[in-house]
Amino acid sequence: MDRVPSATGSVVALSGGIGGAKLALGLSRVLAPGCLTVVANTGDDFEHLGLAISPDLDTLLYTLAGVADPDKGWGRRDETWTFMRALAALGGPTWFQLGDGDLATHVERTRRLAAGETLTAIMDDFRRRLGVGCALLPMSDDPVRTRVRTAEGWIDFQDYFVRQRCAPAVIDIEFRGVERARPQPSVLDALADPALRAVVICPSNPLISIEPILAVPGLRRALAACRAPVIAVSPLVGGKALKGPTAKMLRELGGAPDNAGIARRYQGVIDGLVIDTMDAADADR
Amino acid sequence: MDRVPSATGSVVALSGGIGGAKLALGLSRVLAPGCLTVVANTGDDFEHLGLAISPDLDTLLYTLAGVADPDKGWGRRDETWTFMRALAALGGPTWFQLGDGDLATHVERTRRLAAGETLTAIMDDFRRRLGVGCALLPMSDDPVRTRVRTAEGWIDFQDYFVRQRCAPAVIDIEFRGVERARPQPSVLDALADPALRAVVICPSNPLISIEPILAVPGLRRALAACRAPVIAVSPLVGGKALKGPTAKMLRELGGAPDNAGIARRYQGVIDGLVIDTMDAADADR
Numbered sequence: 001m002d003r004v005p006s007a008t009g010s011v012v013a014l015s016g017g018i019g020g021a022k023l024a025l026g027l028s029r030v031l032a033p034g035c036l037t038v039v040a041n042t043g044d045d046f047e048h049l050g051l052a053i054s055p056d057l058d059t060l061l062y063t064l065a066g067v068a069d070p071d072k073g074w075g076r077r078d079e080t081w082t083f084m085r086a087l088a089a090l091g092g093p094t095w096f097q098l099g100d101g102d103l104a105t106h107v108e109r110t111r112r113l114a115a116g117e118t119l120t121a122i123m124d125d126f127r128r129r130l131g132v133g134c135a136l137l138p139m140s141d142d143p144v145r146t147r148v149r150t151a152e153g154w155i156d157f158q159d160y161f162v163r164q165r166c167a168p169a170v171i172d173i174e175f176r177g178v179e180r181a182r183p184q185p186s187v188l189d190a191l192a193d194p195a196l197r198a199v200v201i202c203p204s205n206p207l208i209s210i211e212p213i214l215a216v217p218g219l220r221r222a223l224a225a226c227r228a229p230v231i232a233v234s235p236l237v238g239g240k241a242l243k244g245p246t247a248k249m250l251r252e253l254g255g256a257p258d259n260a261g262i263a264r265r266y267q268g269v270i271d272g273l274v275i276d277t278m279d280a281a282d283a284d285r
Numbered sequence: 286m287d288r289v290p291s292a293t294g295s296v297v298a299l300s301g302g303i304g305g306a307k308l309a310l311g312l313s314r315v316l317a318p319g320c321l322t323v324v325a326n327t328g329d330d331f332e333h334l335g336l337a338i339s340p341d342l343d344t345l346l347y348t349l350a351g352v353a354d355p356d357k358g359w360g361r362r363d364e365t366w367t368f369m370r371a372l373a374a375l376g377g378p379t380w381f382q383l384g385d386g387d388l389a390t391h392v393e394r395t396r397r398l399a400a401g402e403t404l405t406a407i408m409d410d411f412r413r414r415l416g417v418g419c420a421l422l423p424m425s426d427d428p429v430r431t432r433v434r435t436a437e438g439w440i441d442f443q444d445y446f447v448r449q450r451c452a453p454a455v456i457d458i459e460f461r462g463v464e465r466a467r468p469q470p471s472v473l474d475a476l477a478d479p480a481l482r483a484v485v486i487c488p489s490n491p492l493i494s495i496e497p498i499l500a501v502p503g504l505r506r507a508l509a510a511c512r513a514p515v516i517a518v519s520p521l522v523g524g525k526a527l528k529g530p531t532a533k534m535l536r537e538l539g540g541a542p543d544n545a546g547i548a549r550r551y552q553g554v555i556d557g558l559v560i561d562t563m564d565a566a567d568a569d570r
Contacts, residue, residue, distance in 0.1 A: 049392050049393070049396050050335070050392070050395055050396050050399055051392075076371070078367075079367065080365045080367040080385060082363075082364065082365040082367070082384070082385035082386045083368070083385045083386065083388050083389050083392075084389075085386070086361070086385070086386035086387075086388075086389035086390070087389040087392070087393060089389075089414060089415065090389055090390065090393050090410075090411055090414055090415075091393075091410065091414055092389065092392070092393040092396070099367070100365060100367035100368045100371070100385035100388075101367045101368065101370070101371035102371075103368050103371075103385075103388065104368050104369075104370075104371035104372040104374075104375055104377065105371070105375065107334050107335070107336075107368075107372070107377070108334070108372055108375050108376075108377040110335055111334050111335050111377070114335055125375075125376065126375055129374060129375055129376050130374065130375075
């Protein structure tokens with residue numbers, strides 16, 4: 001029930017949200033239907049207003065389905081915000097913005113999780129209903145929660161990312177629960193598929209989008225064991241992250257905020273790093 | 286925490302949803318602020334999509350706050366329906382319509398109930414935030430669930446009322462859990478208040494809107510004990526219910542579908558029944 005069929009001549013893409021979703025969309029356009037498996041980070045998942053929210057899975061779902069907001073990169077196009085206005089009038093928490101259409105994803109996911117379905121099964125049904133041809137899988141059906149240590153102590157990722165807008169310096173990162181998380185079985189199947197052509201690590205933040213996936217027990221080993229090349233696409237262009245706090249976090253955690261720093265984080269996992277022509281000089285380092 | 290102050294020279298109104306809310310609104314306009322306590326039926330309450338929904342309380346809240354949809358009578362004015370469209374696209378259940386703004390009430394109520402607050406405290410906060418001056422109380426903070434027996438067996442009230450549009454003949458009605466429900470303490474306070482001027486039974490369906498309130502242990506006795514007159518306003522005009530299945534249900538349950546039938550249902554509770562001039566002949570029966 002929570003396995004989806006893999007396809008021949010396939011590509012596996014590991015992705016976070018906005019930046020990764022753009023490459024996943026590109027891959028879905030050039031690959032035959034059924035030849036792409038997108039594996040999403042679920043370390044950003046959290047519960048808010050009693051709803052199970054999966055930011056990266058949803059950004060991927062909306063982007064691949066062509067219903068993402070083209071300006072914001074997250075959320076849905078043609079969205080309305082009546083719910084948030086009414087919630088504010090009732091004194092409810094408004095720091096995390098939920099569009100009216102987006103809310104349907106969270107309410108229906110929460111309902112189906114409570115009824116005993118796996119996140120995998122639910123997202124697989126959603127993506128089919130929205131006309132997405134490639135497989136979209138969570139890295140695990142078990143809860144993993146990314147937390148960030150700042151001067152104030154450990155805080156939830158969404159607190160850092162949304163409420164505090166990535167302002168505090170990051171001292172440490174943990175993926176709580178990851179040691180007990182089982183990799184989604186179809187992810188292992190896809191990586192073990194003899195017809196696998198490549199694994200692409202999308203241009204997401206290595207620290208908070210890709211490393212939670214790599215931290216799921218068994219996934220790093222499965223990547224090392226697969227015969228297909230594992231190629232990361234750098235999230236940096238001209239030495240800067242197009243979106244998000246990648247460079248800032250790399251610096252704060254003592255790494256070089258450049259492609260050399262990214263390559264080091266992926267050491268032992270990748271066979272190559274695709275960088276922008278603006279950063280050609282990084283290739284020598 | 287779950288008591289609200291009562292006022293001198295006060296009126297208590299017992300009400301269901303749409304029809305009752307109109308009279309409650311009228312009363313709130315003619316009485317001094319703080320002199321009206323509206324007691325709502327919660328037998329229609331149910332859980333849907335994991336959300337705690339209180340149809341009559343919400344119709345009263347929206348009507349008294351001036352934000353009710355003027356055409357439908359339920360739900361909110363200036364409502365959007367993006368959530369329902371998105372839910373339908375994801376294959377979610379769509380038989381119960383939830384507007385985007387209305388959804389905020391259910392999500393925030395559910396969140397606060399899960400955090401341990403009473404329905405009374407939550408609704409009291411909501412009505413203050415929306416500028417409602419009178420007290421709005423659930424008949425009880427304990428769950429009571431109205432169920433209807435049809436040829437198919439016992440079904441939930443909203444299944445009968447919304448999904449089946451009141452089409453099946455009603456053989457019996459029960460208020461499940463009512464024998465264990467404790468009356469909301471402020472309702473008893475308001476009825477025992479020496480300054481109470483009147484109890485008004487709003488023009489709601491006696492069978493499914495008022496009788497659940499009367500069935501809460503202690504409330505019928507408190508009404509009998511209060512010195513103020515208890516006056517019901519008939520929901521019939523020209524022998525017909527303006528809205529809803531009142532006449533049909535009265536007939537199916539073996540009563541007369543007229544003001545005499547309504548007066549009989551309220552026997553021992555009311556001191557008088559206000560009827561429309563079109564039904565003046567009923568006064569003699």
